[in-house]
Amino acid sequence: MARSYITHLECSLTGENTYAAGEVHNLSAAGRPLMARYDLDTLKNEADRDEIWARPGGFWKWRELLPIQHSRNIISLGEQVTPIIECAKAAGFVGHKGELLVKDEGRLPTASFKARGLGIAVSMAKELGLKRLAMPTNGNAGSALAAYASRANIETYIFCPDDTPLINVTETSLQGGKIWRVNGYIDDCGKIVAAGKERMGWFDLSTLKEPYRLEGKKTLGLEIAGQYQWELPDVILFPTGGGTAVVGMWKAFAEMEALGWIGPKRPRMIVVQAAGCAPLARAFDAGKKHAERWENAHTKASGIRVPQAVGDFLVIDIARLSGGRVVAVDEDELMDMWREVSGLEGLMLCPEAAAAFVALKNGAEEGWIKPDEKVLVVNSGNGLKYEMPDQAGSLDITTPIDFEGLAPTG
Ligand SMILES: *Cc1c(COP(=O)(O)O)cnc(C)c1O
Numbered sequence: 001m002a003r004s005y006i007t008h009l010e011c012s013l014t015g016e017n018t019y020a021a022g023e024v025h026n027l028s029a030a031g032r033p034l035m036a037r038y039d040l041d042t043l044k045n046e047a048d049r050d051e052i053w054a055r056p057g058g059f060w061k062w063r064e065l066l067p068i069q070h071s072r073n074i075i076s077l078g079e080q081v082t083p084i085i086e087c088a089k090a091a092g093f094v095g096h097k098g099e100l101l102v103k104d105e106g107r108l109p110t111a112s113f114k115a116r117g118l119g120i121a122v123s124m125a126k127e128l129g130l131k132r133l134a135m136p137t138n139g140n141a142g143s144a145l146a147a148y149a150s151r152a153n154i155e156t157y158i159f160c161p162d163d164t165p166l167i168n169v170t171e172t173s174l175q176g177g178k179i180w181r182v183n184g185y186i187d188d189c190g191k192i193v194a195a196g197k198e199r200m201g202w203f204d205l206s207t208l209k210e211p212y213r214l215e216g217k218k219t220l221g222l223e224i225a226g227q228y229q230w231e232l233p234d235v236i237l238f239p240t241g242g243g244t245a246v247v248g249m250w251k252a253f254a255e256m257e258a259l260g261w262i263g264p265k266r267p268r269m270i271v272v273q274a275a276g277c278a279p280l281a282r283a284f285d286a287g288k289k290h291a292e293r294w295e296n297a298h299t300k301a302s303g304i305r306v307p308q309a310v311g312d313f314l315v316i317d318i319a320r321l322s323g324g325r326v327v328a329v330d331e332d333e334l335m336d337m338w339r340e341v342s343g344l345e346g347l348m349l350c351p352e353a354a355a356a357f358v359a360l361k362n363g364a365e366e367g368w369i370k371p372d373e374k375v376l377v378v379n380s381g382n383g384l385k386y387e388m389p390d391q392a393g394s395l396d397i398t399t400p401i402d403f404e405g406l407a408p409t410g
Pocket of ligand 1: 112114140141207239240241242243244245246303304350352353380381382
């Protein structure tokens with residue numbers, strides 16, 4: 001029987017390792033994210049990579065490397081391994097000559113990769129007996145939280161900026177979440193959670209302020225390794241806001257290397273932000289460890305509109321350590337790219353992933369992504385959730401239709 005090999009948790013800044021598994025935790029004593037640790041030495045002898053990979057279903061197949069101790073606490077919505085899809089036309093369009101694959105996370109329950117983090121975190125909340133969860137969100141995390149928590153009979157209090165895409169707000173309440181629009185940014189929403197949690201008996205599920213959403217995001221890295229036959233791609237581009245996905249993938253790579261599942265080769269991690277909200281890119285360029293808050297943040301790619309992130313130093317470190325970089329891309333280019341790539345490939349890209357394509361184009365042009373490199377872009381969510389460009393024409397049935405006019409030749 002598969003079981004969790006979790007042993008304890010550790011402060012990501014100081015390495016203090018006195019935090020017990022099976023207990024409720026938020027941040028470390030130093031106010032930084034906690035990381036779950038596993039008995040990888042024992043697991044190395046007891047588990048077989050290929051047997052685990054061959055298990056049916058999606059992210060729950062990685063039981064040994066997840067924190068949940070009892071199967072009865074697992075909340076599942078029928079997760080699957082999300083497909084990686086070859087995008088040769090998009091590669092041509094952005095000027096990349098090598099392999100280009102897109103991992104389509106829009107196929108997960110609630111149609112974004114947030115399902116990974118919240119599926120695990122809510123299952124842990126159930127295991128720990130938590131009854132009321134609260135969270136700030138830019139949209140996709142809120143709907144994933146609502147969906148998994150409602151199944152587990154856990155109450156949710158969700159706060160989002162008042163210009164969050166309408167579908168994110170309505171899908172969240174339809175799936176049983178209580179949600180409020182707030183006239184501020186996601187970090188302002190986070191302050192409401194922090195201020196109300198004592199009085200309301202809320203557990204704070206903010207990004208990296210509890211340790212288990214990260215464990216769920218980790219499964220993205222595990223899955224990529226399996227899909228690439230345990231030889232990771234040369235470059236991974238990920239649209240980044242709070243940074244759990246990047247930190248989670250990196251943690252997965254480290255654990256897999258310790259287990260002997262992969263070698264030491266790491267992809268260069270290209271952390272992509274929008275020019276209207278690029279605190280991590282600014283800190284990276286300035287050679288800083290931490291990022292200052294970005295004022296007047298704006299971008300249509302709402303998932304990456306995060307003015308300030310508690311895990312900033314982790315993301316910046318990973319970009320440096322991997323030989324990658326943190327880049328900001330132009331908003332107009334991002335919106336054009338969204339239309340172009342979706343149209344070329346028939347993919348329901350989200351605008352966040354379009355930002356990653358702009359970064360790939362810039363990398364190919366400027367030579368920091370090489371023509372023979374294997375590139376993976378993560379489509380972090382389903383484009384249907386956003387206000388899409390309306391490109392339809394209109395026809396008047398009371399006048400003759402000008403058919404040739406429907407297909408103008410250029
Ligand atoms: C949350 C989100 C992101 C950013 O992910 P982080 O882990 O917070 O960096 C990117 N794209 C979409 C669609 C998202 O919902």
